[in-house]
Amino acid sequence: MKLIEALEIIRTKTSDGAAGMRVELVCSFNPLHLQTFLSAWLRTSHQDRAIECNSGLYGDFLGNLPRLKQVRADAAVVAIEWGDLDPRLALRNLGVWEPDVYEDILKNARTRTIQLQSAIEAVSAKLPAIIVLPTLPLPPISHTPGSQAGTIELELRHCIAEFAIHAAQIPNVRIVNPERLDLLSPLGQRFDARSELATGFPYKLPHASTLAELISQLICPPVPKKGLITDLDDTLWNGILGETGIDGVSWDLEHHSHMHGLYQRSLRALASAGVLVGVASKNDNRVVEGALQRKDLILAAEHVFPVEANWGPKSESIRRILKTWNIGADAVVFIDDSPMELAEVKAVHPEIECIQFPKTDEQAVYELTARLRDIFGKARVSAEDRLRASSIRQAQVMAAENLGHGKAPAEFLKQAKAELSFSFVKHPLDPRALELINKTNQFNLNGQRYSEVSWQSLVNSPDSFLLIAAYQDKYGPLGKIAVIAGRVETGKVYVDSWVMSCRAFGRCIEHRCLQELFERFDAEEVVLNYEPTHKNGPVRDFLTEVLETDPVPLCSVRKEQFRKHRVEHWERVTEVSSE
Amino acid sequence: MNDTRQRLIRCFRAVFPSLAESEIPQATASTVESWDSVASVTLLATIEEEFGIEMAPEDMPDLISFEKMLSYLHAKGS
Numbered sequence: 001m002k003l004i005e006a007l008e009i010i011r012t013k014t015s016d017g018a019a020g021m022r023v024e025l026v027c028s029f030n031p032l033h034l035q036t037f038l039s040a041w042l043r044t045s046h047q048d049r050a051i052e053c054n055s056g057l058y059g060d061f062l063g064n065l066p067r068l069k070q071v072r073a074d075a076a077v078v079a080i081e082w083g084d085l086d087p088r089l090a091l092r093n094l095g096v097w098e099p100d101v102y103e104d105i106l107k108n109a110r111t112r113t114i115q116l117q118s119a120i121e122a123v124s125a126k127l128p129a130i131i132v133l134p135t136l137p138l139p140p141i142s143h144t145p146g147s148q149a150g151t152i153e154l155e156l157r158h159c160i161a162e163f164a165i166h167a168a169q170i171p172n173v174r175i176v177n178p179e180r181l182d183l184l185s186p187l188g189q190r191f192d193a194r195s196e197l198a199t200g201f202p203y204k205l206p207h208a209s210t211l212a213e214l215i216s217q218l219i220c221p222p223v224p225k226k227g228l229i230t231d232l233d234d235t236l237w238n239g240i241l242g243e244t245g246i247d248g249v250s251w252d253l254e255h256h257s258h259m260h261g262l263y264q265r266s267l268r269a270l271a272s273a274g275v276l277v278g279v280a281s282k283n284d285n286r287v288v289e290g291a292l293q294r295k296d297l298i299l300a301a302e303h304v305f306p307v308e309a310n311w312g313p314k315s316e317s318i319r320r321i322l323k324t325w326n327i328g329a330d331a332v333v334f335i336d337d338s339p340m341e342l343a344e345v346k347a348v349h350p351e352i353e354c355i356q357f358p359k360t361d362e363q364a365v366y367e368l369t370a371r372l373r374d375i376f377g378k379a380r381v382s383a384e385d386r387l388r389a390s391s392i393r394q395a396q397v398m399a400a401e402n403l404g405h406g407k408a409p410a411e412f413l414k415q416a417k418a419e420l421s422f423s424f425v426k427h428p429l430d431p432r433a434l435e436l437i438n439k440t441n442q443f444n445l446n447g448q449r450y451s452e453v454s455w456q457s458l459v460n461s462p463d464s465f466l467l468i469a470a471y472q473d474k475y476g477p478l479g480k481i482a483v484i485a486g487r488v489e490t491g492k493v494y495v496d497s498w499v500m501s502c503r504a505f506g507r508c509i510e511h512r513c514l515q516e517l518f519e520r521f522d523a524e525e526v527v528l529n530y531e532p533t534h535k536n537g538p539v540r541d542f543l544t545e546v547l548e549t550d551p552v553p554l555c556s557v558r559k560e561q562f563r564k565h566r567v568e569h570w571e572r573v574t575e576v577s578s579e
Numbered sequence: 580m581n582d583t584r585q586r587l588i589r590c591f592r593a594v595f596p597s598l599a600e601s602e603i604p605q606a607t608a609s610t611v612e613s614w615d616s617v618a619s620v621t622l623l624a625t626i627e628e629e630f631g632i633e634m635a636p637e638d639m640p641d642l643i644s645f646e647k648m649l650s651y652l653h654a655k656g657s
């Protein structure tokens with residue numbers, strides 16, 4: 001993005017009543033164009049938000065950080081440069097660089113990083129903090145020639161790396177990936193000495209733009225996709241199963257098919273991080289079953305569910321997979337080597353992201369694996385992520401048993417030994433709650449999404465409550481699957497947000513959650529901040545059942561009215577509350 | 580020549596959005612209220628990037644009006 005484009009973007013008007021987004025930028029250099037680019041990139045990705053990007057007192061780096069604890073913002077950006085570790089590492093300071101002062105510079109750097117860490121810990125307790133590690137080349141401080149790394153340079157990099165490792169483990173802290181920045185902004189084209197001396201802004205404009213774009217991606221990370229559907233022949237492995245047989249397909253160096261192995265390794269890593277991986281292949285199902293049992297497969301059968309191997313259109317296979325996963329096509333990527341198959345799927349499921357597997361281009365396969373990291377990457381992998389695939393398998397088993405025996409849900413759940421646990425613990429705030437709120441579409445009371453700051457504000461209000469429900473039965477645990485946030489006022493419970501994972505459907509958990517609200521707060525009435533969305537049909541159906549009429553915004557359920565919808569078939573219900 | 584003028588007007592419009600397009604050719608640092616030091620730095624950086632030039636520090640203090648900037652760009656061959 002050019003500076004003139006950034007200025008034009010931030011000058012465009014937002015609609016009346018647009019929600020605001022406030023970002024605090026902390027750096028010791030003059031923030032100038034970095035501030036402009038950051039506002040523009042945020043505006044580009046959030047056209048409906050009015051962006052306010054503030055910076056503190058220029059030069060007062062450590063002084064500005066504690067001030068952030070007092071401000072209400074959506075995120076803080078802390079951009080560190082080498083001069084922040086010791087002023088002698090900045091161009092505008094003429095402190096000497098002779099070897100005798102190396103130890104003193106290092107001592108200062110260590111002290112400053114400790115102070116920084118402490119300040120960042122305090123700030124991140126209030127709002128998300130994005131950290132930018134020094135992006136500029138170290139000044140030529142060392143006595144060694146430039147081609148040889150000097151000890152002082154290595155020590156300084158070690159010092160900042162240690163700081164980064166600790167900072168990355170602080171909840172609510174995200175660090176801009178230096179490696180991604182290196183790829184996008186060459187090190188030699190970052191520093192602008194003329195601008196640094198004239199204005200105090202040390203970056204060349206392309207570097208400032210690239211850095212701002214990466215920062216904006218960490219302030220508002222894109223929602224990761226949930227599932228990947230892969231073809232088999234000439235994609236997951238090299239060769240056509242129907243022609244070469246089970247032992248004829250390969251994914252190794254010996255058969256010049258190593259990149260298929262790399263692709264498998266990438267899919268296995270995604271599966272272990274909670275990404276659903278399924279197969280849509282035009283093949284004989286029995287042969288595929290045999291191939292997926294090969295012991296040397298990197299992506300083993302246990303990582304893949306479901307497997308749709310048949311001779312019908314792949315769009316049909318994908319429709320069935322989406323139904324099993326219970327997610328929308330827009331949350332899924334389909335990878336196939338055949339442009340024809342991709343086009344057929346795209347025509348039927350236009351929202352699906354279709355990617356051609358570049359089977360003859362090793363470099364492109366390598367780049368595909370990096371792209372998959374961007375598409376599916378998330379800040380952390382929760383216990384629920386690891387459970388996702390297995391719980392979908394369990395749901396299939398459960399549905400089959402239930403249907404097979406024609407049992408009513410209550411009877412079925414009784415024999416399933418269903419256990420629910422409710423937690424009303426607000427501190428420390430469980431990040432899973434906001435994750436569920438922000439990604440659940442179907443059983444979502446109103447579709448309301450929250451920033452981390454607005455969520456903390458809602459939950460931390462004194463009269464508010466937060467309910468997190470976890471479920472397990474004899475088929476295995478589903479983990480934390482429902483979240484309700486609201487407040488209690490004079491015998492009434494007001495529910496602001498209520499979501500439940502689609503994996504938990506069909507178990508009457510929503511009935512038991514509502515019952516829990518009546519019992520826990522001894523309430524006569526529960527008022528629901530219901531808003532219809534184009535996806536929250538399951539909430540509407542549940543409320544229609546309970547209210548015996550179509551739900552409307554701010555509808556309420558009375559205790560008497562709900563009594564006949566109580567469910568008593570739980571093996572065990574536990575409640576956790578530390579407050 | 581005309582293209583340079585239009586591109587320079589675009590730079591001014593981006594930095595001084597409150598100026599009407601007809602006011603831009605008469606714009607000077609002393610008549611445009613929002614033309615402060617930050618605006619000056621932003622304007623010069625925008626022009627450098629837009630025209631692919633690097634201004635010498637000694638030239639900058641003189642570039643205090645639209646007309647002077649236009650003459651400067653013409654002299655630079657833009």
